[in-house]
Amino acid sequence: MIAVEGVHKRFGDFVALHDVSIRVEKGSLTALLGPSGSGKSTLLRVIAGLERPDSGRVAIGGVDVTARPPQERGIGFVFQHYAAFKHMTVAENVAFGLRIRRRPRAEIRARVAELLALVQLEGLADRYPAQLSGGQRQRMGLARALAVEPQVLLLDEPFGALDARVRRDLRAWLRRLHDETHTTTIIVTHDQEEAMEVADEVVLMRRGRVEQIGSPRELYERPASEFVLTFIGPVSRVAGAWARPHDVEIRLAPDGADEEAMVERIVHLGFEVRVELVDREGERLTAQLTRDEAEELELARGDVVWLRARRLARPVGGEPGHGSNGHVR
Amino acid sequence: MSARLALRAAVLGYLGLLLAAPVGLVFWRTFEHGLIPVWRVLSSHDAAHALWLTVLITAIAVPLNTIVGVACALAIVRHRLPGFGLVNTLVDLPLALSPVVVGLALFSFYGRDGLVGGWLEAHGIRVLFSLPAILLATIFVSLPFVVREVVPVLREIGVEQEEAAATLGASDLQTFLRVTLPAIRWAVTYGVALTTARALGEFGAVSVVSGAIQGRTETLTLYVQRSYEGFDTVGAYAGATVLAALAICALVLMSFLQRKGETR
Numbered sequence: 001m002i003a004v005e006g007v008h009k010r011f012g013d014f015v016a017l018h019d020v021s022i023r024v025e026k027g028s029l030t031a032l033l034g035p036s037g038s039g040k041s042t043l044l045r046v047i048a049g050l051e052r053p054d055s056g057r058v059a060i061g062g063v064d065v066t067a068r069p070p071q072e073r074g075i076g077f078v079f080q081h082y083a084a085f086k087h088m089t090v091a092e093n094v095a096f097g098l099r100i101r102r103r104p105r106a107e108i109r110a111r112v113a114e115l116l117a118l119v120q121l122e123g124l125a126d127r128y129p130a131q132l133s134g135g136q137r138q139r140m141g142l143a144r145a146l147a148v149e150p151q152v153l154l155l156d157e158p159f160g161a162l163d164a165r166v167r168r169d170l171r172a173w174l175r176r177l178h179d180e181t182h183t184t185t186i187i188v189t190h191d192q193e194e195a196m197e198v199a200d201e202v203v204l205m206r207r208g209r210v211e212q213i214g215s216p217r218e219l220y221e222r223p224a225s226e227f228v229l230t231f232i233g234p235v236s237r238v239a240g241a242w243a244r245p246h247d248v249e250i251r252l253a254p255d256g257a258d259e260e261a262m263v264e265r266i267v268h269l270g271f272e273v274r275v276e277l278v279d280r281e282g283e284r285l286t287a288q289l290t291r292d293e294a295e296e297l298e299l300a301r302g303d304v305v306w307l308r309a310r311r312l313a314r315p316v317g318g319e320p321g322h323g324s325n326g327h328v329r
Numbered sequence: 330m331s332a333r334l335a336l337r338a339a340v341l342g343y344l345g346l347l348l349a350a351p352v353g354l355v356f357w358r359t360f361e362h363g364l365i366p367v368w369r370v371l372s373s374h375d376a377a378h379a380l381w382l383t384v385l386i387t388a389i390a391v392p393l394n395t396i397v398g399v400a401c402a403l404a405i406v407r408h409r410l411p412g413f414g415l416v417n418t419l420v421d422l423p424l425a426l427s428p429v430v431v432g433l434a435l436f437s438f439y440g441r442d443g444l445v446g447g448w449l450e451a452h453g454i455r456v457l458f459s460l461p462a463i464l465l466a467t468i469f470v471s472l473p474f475v476v477r478e479v480v481p482v483l484r485e486i487g488v489e490q491e492e493a494a495a496t497l498g499a500s501d502l503q504t505f506l507r508v509t510l511p512a513i514r515w516a517v518t519y520g521v522a523l524t525t526a527r528a529l530g531e532f533g534a535v536s537v538v539s540g541a542i543q544g545r546t547e548t549l550t551l552y553v554q555r556s557y558e559g560f561d562t563v564g565a566y567a568g569a570t571v572l573a574a575l576a577i578c579a580l581v582l583m584s585f586l587q588r589k590g591e592t593r
Contacts, residue, residue, distance in 0.1 A: 050495070070492075070496045071495055076497075077492070079492070079493060081489060083489035083490050083492065083493035086512065087512065145496070148497060148498060
C-alpha cells in the first residue's frame with residue numbers, strides 16, 4: 001500500500017533520514033516510533049509530500065508519488081498542534097476538503113454531520129476552534145482529514161499535546177475507529193506504550209535509520225538490538241546483563257544470586273510492587289514483584305538483598321544498529 | 330491614586346497640548362468666518378484639482394502597496410531564499426530616509442540627466458514634474474506599512490494551517506485566499522489605513538519631484554503650503570482641514586474595523 005524505498009533527507013548538516021525503506025500493508029495501523037530526532041516525523045512528512053526527499057522513492061497504492069505535491073497523494077494528515085483553521089467553525093473546518101473538491105452543498109452537509117457524529121462532536125458544529133478543548137480540536141482534525149476519504153491517514157504525534165488521560169482515551173478511540181474504517185494508517189509517536197497499544201506493526205527508528213520493524217510482541221520478545229531492547233519496555237541491568245524487571249528475583253541470601261544490591265525505594269502499584277535498587281557500582285535498577293511476594297520478603301528501605309535474573313533479555317540476530325531495510329507484514 | 334491621576338493628567342495634557350489643540354485650532358480657524366469662504370476656496374479650480382490629484386494618487390498607491398506589501402511579507406516570512414534578508418532591510422528604507430532624500434534620489438534617477446530619465450525622455454516618456462513622479466514618490470514613502478503589519482502576524486500563525494490546506498487538496502492560490510488571507514486580514518486592514526494616511530499626507534518627496542505646477546502637479550499638501558506662503562490663510566486652513574479630515578476618517582475606519590474584528 002505504502003512503499004518507501006531508499007529515502008535520504010538532510011537539513012543542512014543534519015541527516016534526518018538515512019536510506020530508509022519501509023512497506024505498509026493496506027488496512028494496517030502502523031506506528032513510527034523513536035526518540036526525538038530519530039526522523040520519524042520527517043519520514044511521515046516525506047510520505048505526505050510536505051517534505052521532499054533528497055533521494056529515494058515513495059509509492060502509495062502502487063503509484064509512484066515521489067514527484068507529486070501533497071494535494072495529489074490521496075492522504076489525510078493530522079497535526080500535533082491541530083492546525084485548525086481558526087477563522088472557520090468546526091463544520092467549516094471539516095467541510096474544507098469537500099468544498100475544495102466542489103461537492104454539492106447537500107452532500108457536504110450530510111457528510112459533515114456524519115463525520116461529526118463519528119468523532120462525537122455533533123453539538124459543536126457552529127463553535128470556533130478556540131472554543132474547543134485540545135481533545136475536541138484533535139477529533140475535529142481527524143474528521144477534517146477523514147472527510148476527503150483518504151487512501152492513507154497520517155497522524156503526526158496526534159495526542160502529544162494532550163494530557164495523559166485524554167491521551168489514553170483518544171488512543172483507544174482511534175484504535176476502535178480504525179477497526180471500523182480500515183483506513184491504512186500511520187501514526188508517529190515517541191511513546192512506546194502508545195505504539196504498542198495502538199499499532200499492528202511498529203517501525204522503530206533511531207538517528208534517521210530504521211532499527212527494527214515488527215509487531216509489538218516481536219519487538220518486545222525478539223529485539224534486534226540493544227537499543228530496541230532498552231527502548232521497548234522497561235529493563236534492568238543485573239550483573240552486566242539485561243533482564244525485564246518482572247524477571248528480576250530478590251533473595252535474602254547470597255546463594256546462587258548474581259549480584260548484591262540495596263533497596264532504595266518501594267512503590268506499591270496495587271497488585272504489583274516496584275522495588276527500586278542500587279547495586280555496588282551505584283547503578284539503579286528495578287524489580288517488579290507481586291504484592292504477595294513482596295509481603296513474604298518483608299523488604300524495607302536500606303535492606304541489602306541479592307538479585308538473580310530468572311531470564312535474560314538479549315537482542316537476537318543481526319548486529320546492533322543494523323536494519324535500515326525492513327518489511328512490515 | 331493621586332499619582333495615577335497626576336500621570337493621567339500629564340499624559341492627557343501632553344497629548345492635548347501637542348496634538349489635539351493645534352489640530353483642533355486648524356478646524357476652528359477654517360470655519361471662523363462660516364462655511365461660505367471655505368466653500369469658495371475649495372470650489373476653486375486649483376484647490377479642487379489638488380484634492381482630486383491627492384485622492385487619485387492615493388487610490389493608485391494604496392492598492393498597489395497593499396498587493397506588493399503582502400507579497401513582500403510572504404517572501405520575507407515563507408521563503409527562506411538567499412536575498413530575502415536583504416528585502417527585509419530594504420523595506421524599512423523609506424521609514425529611515427527623510428522624504429526629501431527620497432525626492433532627491435528620484436530626481437537624480439529620473440531627471441533629464443539622470444540614470445534612466447534621459448533614456449525615458451528620448452522615448453517620449455516624461456516622469457519628472459508629472460503624475461508618474463508624484464506616484465513614484467508616494468509609493469516609495471508608503472511602502473513599508475503593510476509589510477510591517479503583516480510580517481509578525483504571518484510569523485505567528487506559522488505554516489501548519491497552510492500545510493493542512495495542502496493535504497486537503499487546496500492549491501496554493503486556494504490556500505492563500507481561504508486560509509492565509511483571512512488569518513492576516515486585520516493586519517492588512519491596519520496596514521492599509523496607515524498607508525492611506527501616509528499617502529494623503531506626503532509632502533517632502535512630492536515637493537521635490539512634482540514641480541508643484543498649479544492646477545496640474547500640485548497635490549493638496551503642496552496647495553496648503555503655497556496658500557500659506559501666499560498669505561491666503563483661508564485657503565491654507567481649508568486645505569489642511571480636508572487633509573486632516575481624510576486622514577482621521579482613515580484612522581477611525583481602521584479602529585472601527587479592528588474592534589469589529591476583535592469581537593469575533
